[in-house]
Amino acid sequence: xxxxxLESTITAYPMPVSLVGAHxxxxxxxxxxxxxTMASRKPPRIAISLGKGHYTNPGxxxxxxxxxxxxxxxxxxxxxxxxxxxxxxxxxxxxxxxFYGELKTAPMIKDCPLSMECKxxxxxxxxxxxxxxxxIKGIYTEERFLTDGKLDFRKMKPLILSQPDxxxxxxxxxxxxxxxxxxxxxAKRE
Amino acid sequence: xxxxxLESTITAYPMPVSLVGAHxxxxxxxxxxxxxTMASRKPPRIAISLGKGHYTNPGxxxxxxxxxxxxxxxxxxxxxxxxxxxxxxxxxxxxxxxFYGELKTAPMIKDCPLSMECKxxxxxxxxxxxxxxxxIKGIYTEERFLTDGKLDFRKMKPLILSQPDxxxxxxxxxxxxxxxxxxxxxAKRE
Numbered sequence: 001x002x003x004x005x006l007e008s009t010i011t012a013y014p015m016p017v018s019l020v021g022a023h024x025x026x027x028x029x030x031x032x033x034x035x036x037t038m039a040s041r042k043p044p045r046i047a048i049s050l051g052k053g054h055y056t057n058p059g060x061x062x063x064x065x066x067x068x069x070x071x072x073x074x075x076x077x078x079x080x081x082x083x084x085x086x087x088x089x090x091x092x093x094x095x096x097x098x099f100y101g102e103l104k105t106a107p108m109i110k111d112c113p114l115s116m117e118c119k120x121x122x123x124x125x126x127x128x129x130x131x132x133x134x135x136i137k138g139i140y141t142e143e144r145f146l147t148d149g150k151l152d153f154r155k156m157k158p159l160i161l162s163q164p165d166x167x168x169x170x171x172x173x174x175x176x177x178x179x180x181x182x183x184x185x186x187a188k189r190e
Numbered sequence: 191x192x193x194x195x196l197e198s199t200i201t202a203y204p205m206p207v208s209l210v211g212a213h214x215x216x217x218x219x220x221x222x223x224x225x226x227t228m229a230s231r232k233p234p235r236i237a238i239s240l241g242k243g244h245y246t247n248p249g250x251x252x253x254x255x256x257x258x259x260x261x262x263x264x265x266x267x268x269x270x271x272x273x274x275x276x277x278x279x280x281x282x283x284x285x286x287x288x289f290y291g292e293l294k295t296a297p298m299i300k301d302c303p304l305s306m307e308c309k310x311x312x313x314x315x316x317x318x319x320x321x322x323x324x325x326i327k328g329i330y331t332e333e334r335f336l337t338d339g340k341l342d343f344r345k346m347k348p349l350i351l352s353q354p355d356x357x358x359x360x361x362x363x364x365x366x367x368x369x370x371x372x373x374x375x376x377a378k379r380e
Contacts, residue, residue: 003289003300004336006329011228011236012304012341013206013260014348014361037227038201039239040317046201047237047321049229070203076365080372090379099193110193114202124314126323127230131237133316139196146194151202153352153359158204160350160361162343166368171204172360175266175349179356182270189280 010164017159017168019082020048021067021107024059027093028107031056032083034161035129036068044136046118049129055087060132063105064120068134069112073157076168101138113145113156200354207349207358209272210238211257211297214249217283218297221246222273224351225319226258234326236308239319245277250322253295254310258324259302263347266358291328303335303346 015034022029035049046068050057060066071079078095085092097110101117108115118134125131145155153171160169205224212219225239236258240247250256261269268285275282287300291307298305308324315321335345343361350359 003305003330003332005291006331006341008234008329010231011234011306011326011329012343012346013208014204014343014350015228016203016205018203035228037237037239038205038225039321040319041200043317044198044201045316047227047239047316049227049237073365077371077375080366080368080370081375082372084369084372085376101195115193116201122314122316124312124323126235126237126312127233129230131229133314136201139198139201140193141196142193150355151196153202153204156202159365160204161368165340166370168365168368168371169343170362170365171350172362175263175358175360176270177356178270178351178358179274180270181267181358182272182274185267185271186275 008164012163015161015163017071017079017161019069019071019079019109020056021069022056022059023063023105023107024055024087027091028098029056029059029087029092030082030095032079039133045121045133046116046136047131047133049131052128052130057130060120065103065106066118066120066132066134067106067108068116068118069109070114070156070158072113073159073170075111076159079159101140103137108140113141114151115140198354202353205351205353207261207269207351209259209261209269209299210246211259212246212249213253213295213297214245214277217281218288219246219249219277219282220272220285222269229323235311235323236306236326237321237323239321242318242320247320250310255293255296256308256310256322256324257296257298258306258308259299260304260348262303263349263360265301266349269349291330293327298330303331304341305330
């Protein structure tokens with residue numbers, strides 16, 4: 001079939017949704033973002049890309065800390081609120097019940113099934129965005145999100161964003177085991 | 191409920207699965223990765239994090255081009271194969287039917303519902319990884335993945351990876367409209 005060049009500036013892949021926490025002007029603030037990725041494993045580091053104009057950025061630069069919190073489906077309304085409303089205009093410090101780990105300026109959200117506290121290790125300017133790379137100092141969850149001691153996506157119920165149509169989606173069903181299902185094809189080629 | 195610090199080096203969030211294409215030693219090669227994110231919108235740039243030891247990295251550095259191709263569920267076996275087997279040992283140039291856009295060394299996969307060709311603009315070394323940031327020069331799809339001219343996740347059927355249990359998942363159902371559902375909470379607070 002013929003390929004079409006979309007000539008779009010927005011790509012379409014399933015983006016994980018997170019709430020980035022930081023202390024800004026001395027108060028906790030949260031921003032909903034879907035542009036982040038693991039950057040390295042040892043030590044564990046995560047990269048988040050924020051538009052330069054966000055209220056959050058100066059707070060991360062000042063304290064050199066931030067958090068990445070994964071909301072569940074039932075938090076969709078509050079999550080979206082943190083994507084709609086800027087901390088420049090509205091104080092979001094009371095939206096969630098918070099907790100802290102070893103970093104005292106990386107606020108995390110009690111209701112989130114997973115929260116990571118991060119220490120800023122690098123910043124990269126990319127056009128109108130700033131990429132903050134943080135070393136993960138703690139990963140917090142609760143017993144109720146685990147099965148046999150491991151995080152269970154069925155219990156976490158993470159949110160996924162689609163662009164450019166901008167919808168939140170749930171996770172579906174397991175398709176196959178990774179680093180495993182490809183063995184079939186490997187065997188065929190050998 | 192009490193928070194548990196997992197003290198893990200692997201986080202658990204729904205990661206989009208992609209096949210990164212590059213010319214290495216003059217031949218197309220593909221590597222399955224789930225560590226990538228959009229980096230900026232204008233111009234559109236995408237960041238991929240690759241372990242330093244991969245066969246792909248020198249090819250990207252040499253040609254200053256790469257692709258990010260989104261496989262669909264029915265490509266799970268071949269996708270996983272490209273995560274299991276290194277180009278150092280096995281020639282993967284014949285695994286997929288390929289096409290090219292304006293960049294002649296960014297091979298893309300015909301069967302993928304979405305493929306992006308990228309020009310390398312920046313490299314960042316992070317511990318044992320290299321982050322390659324590419325400017326997206328073309329985004330390719332086919333009519334059969336569109337609804338009303340827009341990419342349709344139900345037709346694309348993207349793959350999502352979970353870590354640390356390493357399974358591939360399908361996308362689920364729409365939960366809510368983004369940049370919209372939060373208006374309810376906003377109205378309540380005003």
